[in-house]
Amino acid sequence: MNDFRIYQQFAESIARQAGKMIKISCVEHHDIQFKSKYDFVTDVDERSQKIIQTAINKEYPEHQFFGEESADANDVDLDKTAKDFIWIVDPIDGTTNFIRQMPFFSVSIAMAYKHELVVGVVYNPMTDEMFSASKGTGAFVNGRVVHVSDVDNLDSTIVSLSMPAAAVEQRPYVCSCIEGASKSCLSIRILNSAAICMAHVAAGRMEAHYEEGIHIWDLAAGAVLIKEAGGEISDAKGNPITLNTTSVFASNKKIRPFVSTIFC
Structure with missing residues (x-):
């Protein structure tokens, strides 16, 4: 059985790298482009993806990379084209919140192995909360084990x-x-x-x-x-x-x- 914790730790590291840049950039003027009427992308999204992709390509050159800001992101059938290892990245999830300086956005990095999602990292740079998990090891927030609630009504x-x-x-x-x-x-x-x-x-x-x-x-x-x-x-x-x-x-x-x- 694979131990995916090494990939989890790597994802945490690069999420922090991208998050540091995003936090600094949050109060700056942004180059905003429209994907559709209510869907935006900024220069910071693109810079964040470049930080993440560069790090993954350097550390794991044999792995596939798939990011929201990839040119063909909306045209790829991953169920058919994904390699054994594929990184799936949203460089800023919640771009509209980011543009408006509302602290509800994150760097989202996942990895799939043979089409199964096995690593997930969500980092909010404004609150410095690192949500992190890998298959079989549990879920964590800043290193503390967390569970879903037991509310039943x-x-x-x-x-x-x-x-x-x-x-x-x-x-x-x-x-x-x-x-x-x-x-x-x-x-x-x-x-x-x-x-x-x-x-x-x-x-x-x-x-x-x-x-x-x-x-x-x-x-x-x-x-x-x-x-x-x-x-x-x-x-x-x-x-x-x-x-x-x-x-x-x-x-x-x-x-x-x-x-x-x-x-x-």
Whole structure:
């Protein structure tokens, strides 16, 4: 059996390198480009990806790299093209928050081995929180073991959703989910960073996160965190996560059947 901790530690190191640059750059003027009406990329996203990709290429030149800011990111079928080792990176998950200087964004780095997600790191440079996990070793926040919560009733449940950036057609359904959750859950969070939200579910701070219209780079690291923290994860329809998945439903095990009646 592979020991993936060495890759986890490496991912933590390069996430901190990129995060240091991002934190310094947060208050600067940014070169902002529009991917779509509500979806942005900045020069800092691109610089962060370059830091991460350069480090991976140097340390593991035989590994495949796949990042959100890669030129062909939206056209690649990873289920068909992924090598044995592939790094999946979102250099800034929550770019809109970053642009507005709201501290809900992160560096998200995951690694898959033979199509299975086995390493996940989500680093928030503004809070200096490192959420980290690798297959079979548990989930950690700054070195402290964490688990999903044991909440088992909707009255005590905090759920999170996101307003899709590119998939605008999904927004009315998200609004209907908000309405449903508002009638039965303790509270709702809309942070618009899948990686941050999934990390918080893994750490037991929220019970569930649901999101449509995203990409594997948004959810890959969080998926490892959720599994290793004792939670459950699938796409929006309950199917297993693959390298082409475009939606996510992450939760603790006890609350999942109840929350699924609202979201799925």
